[in-house]
Amino acid sequence: MKKLINDPGQVVVEALEGLALAHPDSVRVDLENRVVVRTDAPRPGKVGVISGGGSGHEPLHSGFVGVGMLDAAVCGEVFTSPVPDQLLAATQAVDGGAGVLHLVKNYTGDVMNFEMAAELAAEMLGTRVEAVVIDDDVAVQDSLYTAGRRGVGATVFVEKIAGALAESGADLDAVAAIARKVVAESRSMGVALTSCTVPAAGKPTFELGEGEMELGIGIHGEPGRERLPLGTAAEVAGRLVEPILADLDFTGRDAVVMVNGMGGTPLIELYIVYREVARLLEGAGVRIARSLVGNYVTSLEMAGCSVSVLRADDELLALWDAPVDTLSLRWGA
Amino acid sequence: MKKLINDPGQVVVEALEGLALAHPDSVRVDLENRVVVRTDAPRPGKVGVISGGGSGHEPLHSGFVGVGMLDAAVCGEVFTSPVPDQLLAATQAVDGGAGVLHLVKNYTGDVMNFEMAAELAAEMLGTRVEAVVIDDDVAVQDSLYTAGRRGVGATVFVEKIAGALAESGADLDAVAAIARKVVAESRSMGVALTSCTVPAAGKPTFELGEGEMELGIGIHGEPGRERLPLGTAAEVAGRLVEPILADLDFTGRDAVVMVNGMGGTPLIELYIVYREVARLLEGAGVRIARSLVGNYVTSLEMAGCSVSVLRADDELLALWDAPVDTLSLRWGA
Numbered sequence: 001m002k003k004l005i006n007d008p009g010q011v012v013v014e015a016l017e018g019l020a021l022a023h024p025d026s027v028r029v030d031l032e033n034r035v036v037v038r039t040d041a042p043r044p045g046k047v048g049v050i051s052g053g054g055s056g057h058e059p060l061h062s063g064f065v066g067v068g069m070l071d072a073a074v075c076g077e078v079f080t081s082p083v084p085d086q087l088l089a090a091t092q093a094v095d096g097g098a099g100v101l102h103l104v105k106n107y108t109g110d111v112m113n114f115e116m117a118a119e120l121a122a123e124m125l126g127t128r129v130e131a132v133v134i135d136d137d138v139a140v141q142d143s144l145y146t147a148g149r150r151g152v153g154a155t156v157f158v159e160k161i162a163g164a165l166a167e168s169g170a171d172l173d174a175v176a177a178i179a180r181k182v183v184a185e186s187r188s189m190g191v192a193l194t195s196c197t198v199p200a201a202g203k204p205t206f207e208l209g210e211g212e213m214e215l216g217i218g219i220h221g222e223p224g225r226e227r228l229p230l231g232t233a234a235e236v237a238g239r240l241v242e243p244i245l246a247d248l249d250f251t252g253r254d255a256v257v258m259v260n261g262m263g264g265t266p267l268i269e270l271y272i273v274y275r276e277v278a279r280l281l282e283g284a285g286v287r288i289a290r291s292l293v294g295n296y297v298t299s300l301e302m303a304g305c306s307v308s309v310l311r312a313d314d315e316l317l318a319l320w321d322a323p324v325d326t327l328s329l330r331w332g333a
Numbered sequence: 334m335k336k337l338i339n340d341p342g343q344v345v346v347e348a349l350e351g352l353a354l355a356h357p358d359s360v361r362v363d364l365e366n367r368v369v370v371r372t373d374a375p376r377p378g379k380v381g382v383i384s385g386g387g388s389g390h391e392p393l394h395s396g397f398v399g400v401g402m403l404d405a406a407v408c409g410e411v412f413t414s415p416v417p418d419q420l421l422a423a424t425q426a427v428d429g430g431a432g433v434l435h436l437v438k439n440y441t442g443d444v445m446n447f448e449m450a451a452e453l454a455a456e457m458l459g460t461r462v463e464a465v466v467i468d469d470d471v472a473v474q475d476s477l478y479t480a481g482r483r484g485v486g487a488t489v490f491v492e493k494i495a496g497a498l499a500e501s502g503a504d505l506d507a508v509a510a511i512a513r514k515v516v517a518e519s520r521s522m523g524v525a526l527t528s529c530t531v532p533a534a535g536k537p538t539f540e541l542g543e544g545e546m547e548l549g550i551g552i553h554g555e556p557g558r559e560r561l562p563l564g565t566a567a568e569v570a571g572r573l574v575e576p577i578l579a580d581l582d583f584t585g586r587d588a589v590v591m592v593n594g595m596g597g598t599p600l601i602e603l604y605i606v607y608r609e610v611a612r613l614l615e616g617a618g619v620r621i622a623r624s625l626v627g628n629y630v631t632s633l634e635m636a637g638c639s640v641s642v643l644r645a646d647d648e649l650l651a652l653w654d655a656p657v658d659t660l661s662l663r664w665g666a
Contacts, residue, residue, distance in 0.1 A: 018604035271351030
């Protein structure tokens with residue numbers, strides 16, 4: 001294992017110490033609970049929006065804390081759900097009296113611990129919590145850590161759009177409703193060219209032969225649909241886009257498209273994949289209205305990428321375009 | 334070689350086609366000359382600022398085209414200098430009558446081809462060009478492709494600060510002078526944990542043993558100072574910061590600090606390195622005024638990082654803080 005770390009057991013807390021040192025004007029970090037919070041939270045009357053999960057997917061979620069997106073991010077150990085106490089601390093930190101939205105990627109541990117935290121918040125703090133579970137991955141139905149579909153790239157769409165609506169002063173029901181709409185309208189599919197290595201494990205999560213790819217990979221290295229010979233970028237893009245289009249009808253609709261790097265794939269390759277994805281979508285009658293290309297939901301140093309597509313109406317596009325200012329996603333102002 | 338590409342010979346042009354498809358509102362792409370240009374260039378009366386070099390370092394340079402930074406980026410083949418005709422086309426594309434600044438990383442081919450393009454621009458277009466050569470890498474004096482020190486991470490500082498001054502309407506002499514000042518005040522040092530693979534070569538540029546790191550690595554995989562056993566993040570940070578501080582006196586001064594990923598290193602590790610770098614600099618009496626942590630100057634999928642430090646006065650900090658809106662670096666507005 002070759003990693004720039006000090007101690008495999010201290011990776012998350014030391015990275016958060018680095019984050020706190022690097023960006024004191026943008027975020028504050030509760031090191032005990034491993035929560036990254038907007039400097040101005042809680043804001044009276046604003047719905048708090050939090051997300052979280054295992055670490056190792058950065059910039060998700062901590063890089064998306066800021067104006068127009070998340071009020072707080074909760075960081076579990078690498079690929080491990082945060083515990084309810086952490087999620088409760090984050091809920092309290094962003095509670096401005098208008099309720100708190102929990103954005104939860106669909107993994108059994110995350111769902112359970114967010115549920116427990118919501119109950120604790122209601123009992124102990126009197127905070128109203130709504131939870132929205134994200135399950136956009138068309139690769140597999142159930143998985144290693146999941147009942148139902150996994151939550152992957154659409155998390156970026158949900159955090160951006162729900163964050164924008166919350167920023168505008170909408171109430172909790174409206175913010176939860178738009179988050180559910182984004183989930184319903186989003187589909188994703190990923191591929192791995194290499195494994196990643198969890199620091200505490202010290203060895204690759206899985207083995208993949210020199211000429212092979214894992215199609216439908218999970219963001220923790222969970223098995224996908226099948227193991228195939230690595231093809232060209234055009235072939236790989238086809239195998240990612242086809243099941244997305246088969247699962248939801250995007251024909252004649254506007255779409256937000258993300259080509260997301262898993263961590264170890266150069267940007268130059270992601271743009272080649274984007275070229276192929278754009279051609280395939282346009283060939284299928286999809287109108288690409290907005291796009292993102294880069295590392296947004298990673299799996300440590302895994303090589304590979306995922307494609308996420310959101311079927312967007314004018315309401316969603318307007319919220320997509322709203323100003324956002326976080327460590328890792330900014331535009332407008 | 335496991336890469337998301339179609340044809341090793343078409344990597345750069347296909348990536349640029351992807352870039353053009355993904356960001357039509359932000360940039361236009363001259364595919365014949367492989368130049369990425371601001372949509373509003375040339376702007377009458379504004380000094381044009383261009384940079385360029387071999388591809389494979391993305392987001393450098395194409396990701397930094399936009400308001401407050403570069404007017405154009407010129408893309409050579411992977412790790413190969415662009416030819417004079419490409420650089421001439423970019424110079425012409427951004428020439429608004431106030432002259433053009435060439436920002437050149439110090440590699441023999443780049444320096445020679447930029448010089449030739451400047452002569453052609455003067456003869457053929459009557460354009461006045463000033464060139465600033467960036468040579469911030471303290472690792473080695475001469476290198477595989479370089480006489481003198483190599484140009485590495487400080488390129489981001491130079492492009493940001495010179496771009497900000499050009500945006501404000503300053504003249505060519507002033508913009509060139511501030512670029513030279515940033516070069517004079519910047520130092521960098523890098524380390525590799527793995528090699529990268531140039532697509533056309535099909536095999537790793539160099540071999541590195543399981544427990545080894547290459548200290549002082551070049552951004553094309555050129556040899557560094559020495560090969561050492563991989564240490565902890567704290568030890569690695571010490572070996573990067575020490576030669577920077579030995580080369581320029583930062584004591585009691587404000588500094589802009591960048592911890593830059595080489596492409597294959599997770600963000601969580603870069604923040605651990607930042608934690609160590611910040612402690613070392615503060616322990617040496619350096620005041621960290623601004624910081625960047627992420628992938629800015631990469632070497633394809635190489636694992637590793639570099640540290641760059643800029644000794645900044647109020648003038649440089651004000652230009653650092655000026656609004657910037659590019660594909661890969663944005664803030665303010």
